[in-house]
Amino acid sequence: MSLLDxxxxxxxxxxxxQEIYGQPLVYLDNAASSQKPVQVIDAVSDYYRNDxxxxxxxxHRLSQRATDAYEGARSKVxxxxxxxxxxxxxxxxxxxxxxxxxxxxxxxxxxSAGDEILISHMEHHANIVPWQMLCEQTGARLxxxxxxxxxxxxxxxxxxxxxxxxxIMAIGHVSNALGTVNPVKEMIxxxxxxxxxxxxxGAQAVPHMMVDVQDLDCDFxxxxxxxxxxxxxxxxxxxxxxxxxEMPPWxxxxxxxxxxxxxxxxxxxxxxxxxxxxPNISGAIGxxxxxxxxxxxxxxxxxxxxxxxxxxxxxxVSDLAGVRIIGTAQNKASVLSFMIDGVHPHDVGTIFDxxxxxxxxxxxxxxxxxxxxGIPATARASFAFYNTMEEVDALVDGIKKxxxxxx
Amino acid sequence: xxxxxxRDLYQQVIMDHNKKPRNFHxxxxxxxxxxxxxxxxxxxxxxYVKLNAGVIEDLSFQGSGCAxxxxxxxxxxxxxxxxxxxxAEYLYQQVHNQMxxxxxxxSSLGKLEVLSGVKEFPAxxxxxxxxxxxxxxxxxxxxxxxxxxx
Numbered sequence: 001m002s003l004l005d006x007x008x009x010x011x012x013x014x015x016x017x018q019e020i021y022g023q024p025l026v027y028l029d030n031a032a033s034s035q036k037p038v039q040v041i042d043a044v045s046d047y048y049r050n051d052x053x054x055x056x057x058x059x060h061r062l063s064q065r066a067t068d069a070y071e072g073a074r075s076k077v078x079x080x081x082x083x084x085x086x087x088x089x090x091x092x093x094x095x096x097x098x099x100x101x102x103x104x105x106x107x108x109x110x111x112s113a114g115d116e117i118l119i120s121h122m123e124h125h126a127n128i129v130p131w132q133m134l135c136e137q138t139g140a141r142l143x144x145x146x147x148x149x150x151x152x153x154x155x156x157x158x159x160x161x162x163x164x165x166x167x168i169m170a171i172g173h174v175s176n177a178l179g180t181v182n183p184v185k186e187m188i189x190x191x192x193x194x195x196x197x198x199x200x201x202g203a204q205a206v207p208h209m210m211v212d213v214q215d216l217d218c219d220f221x222x223x224x225x226x227x228x229x230x231x232x233x234x235x236x237x238x239x240x241x242x243x244x245x246e247m248p249p250w251x252x253x254x255x256x257x258x259x260x261x262x263x264x265x266x267x268x269x270x271x272x273x274x275x276x277x278x279p280n281i282s283g284a285i286g287x288x289x290x291x292x293x294x295x296x297x298x299x300x301x302x303x304x305x306x307x308x309x310x311x312x313x314x315x316x317v318s319d320l321a322g323v324r325i326i327g328t329a330q331n332k333a334s335v336l337s338f339m340i341d342g343v344h345p346h347d348v349g350t351i352f353d354x355x356x357x358x359x360x361x362x363x364x365x366x367x368x369x370x371x372x373x374g375i376p377a378t379a380r381a382s383f384a385f386y387n388t389m390e391e392v393d394a395l396v397d398g399i400k401k402x403x404x405x406x407x
Numbered sequence: 408x409x410x411x412x413x414r415d416l417y418q419q420v421i422m423d424h425n426k427k428p429r430n431f432h433x434x435x436x437x438x439x440x441x442x443x444x445x446x447x448x449x450x451x452x453x454x455y456v457k458l459n460a461g462v463i464e465d466l467s468f469q470g471s472g473c474a475x476x477x478x479x480x481x482x483x484x485x486x487x488x489x490x491x492x493x494x495a496e497y498l499y500q501q502v503h504n505q506m507x508x509x510x511x512x513x514s515s516l517g518k519l520e521v522l523s524g525v526k527e528f529p530a531x532x533x534x535x536x537x538x539x540x541x542x543x544x545x546x547x548x549x550x551x552x553x554x555x556x557x
Contacts, residue, residue: 344474347417347474370449406422406474
């Protein structure tokens, strides 16, 4: 018996009610992108129908309504991650843009050749490549926290990896390829003990669990809207106010200035300093609506229901012969990555699709994780709160179908 | 249930070539080779060619990939061995057209006809064409080059 009224919840997601090749759609690709409830779709469409105008400019009524809605969304994000101030919330395109912003605006100015940036072996490419680019630009070195065979971070050498040359530690809260929930709070404590700031990539955490940036005491926390039931092209960067104040803007343009002349430009205050140009207003409003929706369902209940789905799926898949689960950490969220003996994940994906089951197959933008396990790719099922136990069974049936076809 | 369609894609010949790929080895005396990659799914293979006076004397491949890409590569090595460059180019075009839904000369294909099921699965066309693109690139170059499909 589920904690959630899944019938009512699923009725809020129009896209779920369709057939794929004559089978009911079973959407298990939530770690790639989640579906949107009608509350989010309506918030975006109502904005365009009723309130559309540019923000922070103009005295007219629509501009005021658009600004109120946009800034209202910022307050919702602040509450969602429990930041102290709305000034600490910067709207961005997504987690990727936020990591790039922090790399270029916060880390680059204090980086010298030979300095170190510390990430982990299980990062998404979005939390690897911006740092590699920064290393190329500055001569800094990228260091990597290793991983164990079950897909947990090996923190035994963390003290030694945090050196006087480490300028930032950037780590994922939850691994998108393995589902591992990393002990970020303890890691942050260790880094802070040596005065090293920490960026947490929360793209895979916020859809599934309560996040409290003050409790974590992270310096930056970044996430994307589209993985948490909001539109694509919107995300948020949390940064401690004192750090954001000191950072130079990373893009110039309208809205991020107080005054401009050809001799001198005075930058706007937080958070507008980091929001050059007309922002993604409708996206921000959609993100606010997604937060309202998640809080209405209850984030604790979401976490519990998804945990039940993952435990059941893990048990049932483990019972099948010839299937190997990749990523068996103690503490996991949402993700079940697996390999079927003798079958390439890409073939698995096609056969699943023919049964109406949408999963992701590939390297999940985490090729170092694939290299670690010596595999080219995995098949990955990832759950959201609207998934059901029947859909877990569809996953298991899908695996059996693959094995039957490839017998 | 759409098992019929899946059986069109995963025909016996394809399953057989996936399990036991032919000409699946390095070739030390190859005079043409190329790397093929599909970064989206991680398929990666190397095609080796021994070309002698415009004739493909020997052809082999190595790498890893899905059933469709491995079977397609395996079938390709069988089909092109002993062919002239012109004949290989012609078959390359026919195979490509067959999988992308364009007009093609069915009589030329022989066993390669089993790849026709791929055209119903647009997401998989690149799996099936990777080895052919790689072969094509290898023929055009006498040094090792890379090609990607995504």
